[in-house]
Amino acid sequence: MADKNQLPTITHRQQVAKSNLFAIEQIDLTFSNGEKRQYERMIGSGRGAVMIVPMLDDETLLLVREYCAGTHSYLLGFPKGLIDQGELPQQAANRELQEEIGYGSEQLYQVSELMMAPAFFNAKMTIFLAKQLYSAELEGDEPEPLEVVSWPIKDYKELLQQPDFTEARSIAALMLVRDFLEN
Numbered sequence: 460m461a462d463k464n465q466l467p468t469i470t471h472r473q474q475v476a477k478s479n480l481f482a483i484e485q486i487d488l489t490f491s492n493g494e495k496r497q498y499e500r501m502i503g504s505g506r507g508a509v510m511i512v513p514m515l516d517d518e519t520l521l522l523v524r525e526y527c528a529g530t531h532s533y534l535l536g537f538p539k540g541l542i543d544q545g546e547l548p549q550q551a552a553n554r555e556l557q558e559e560i561g562y563g564s565e566q567l568y569q570v571s572e573l574m575m576a577p578a579f580f581n582a583k584m585t586i587f588l589a590k591q592l593y594s595a596e597l598e599g600d601e602p603e604p605l606e607v608v609s610w611p612i613k614d615y616k617e618l619l620q621q622p623d624f625t626e627a628r629s630i631a632a633l634m635l636v637r638d639f640l641e642n
Contacts, residue, residue, distance in 0.1 A: 467491070469486050470489055508551075508582065510628055511538045511586075511587045513560060518613065519610070520618075522629075523537070523605040524623065532623070533623065534626055538555050562595060564590065612637070
């Protein structure tokens with residue numbers, strides 16, 4: 460029987476592909492029970508990413524509708540982005556707010572950290588709640604202006620039924636923030 464506290468030994472690793480966003484690494488593993496397997500995993504920048512649930516006031520969420528190349532569609536979700544080199548997650552969250560919705564936040568609360576597909580990808584995303592917003596704009600890297608959509612938080616069940624609100628990270632962030640606000 461395998462020891463679940465002992466990680467498998469990586470006996471060989473090699474990069475098999477690389478893009479601007481990530482690399483794909485092939486790893487050979489030996490588990491504590493002697494079983495051998497070969498896995499492929501995506502290696503990101505390692506800096507992580509942030510997603511922010513901004514609240515215009517105590518009742519109103521702000522979302523963005525933006526183009527998503529993976530689905531070749533426009534989807535509704537929360538502002539998000541990569542943490543830049545040398546940046547703290549809180550700084551990245553405030554910068555992304557200013558780039559994507561034209562607001563900064565005087566109160567950022569770290570709500571949770573999520574792992575995206577950890578069997579295949581080492582990407583970590585830190586979820587923030589942003590309150591006490593103030594007008595502040597920074598130029599971002601989006602190819603077109605993002606549509607900012609306000610939504611009453613009390614109508615979150617209706618938001619969950621929207622055909623363009625389907626990204627798992629945004630859904631998780633919404634539910635985590637709801638629980639955070641209720642406590």
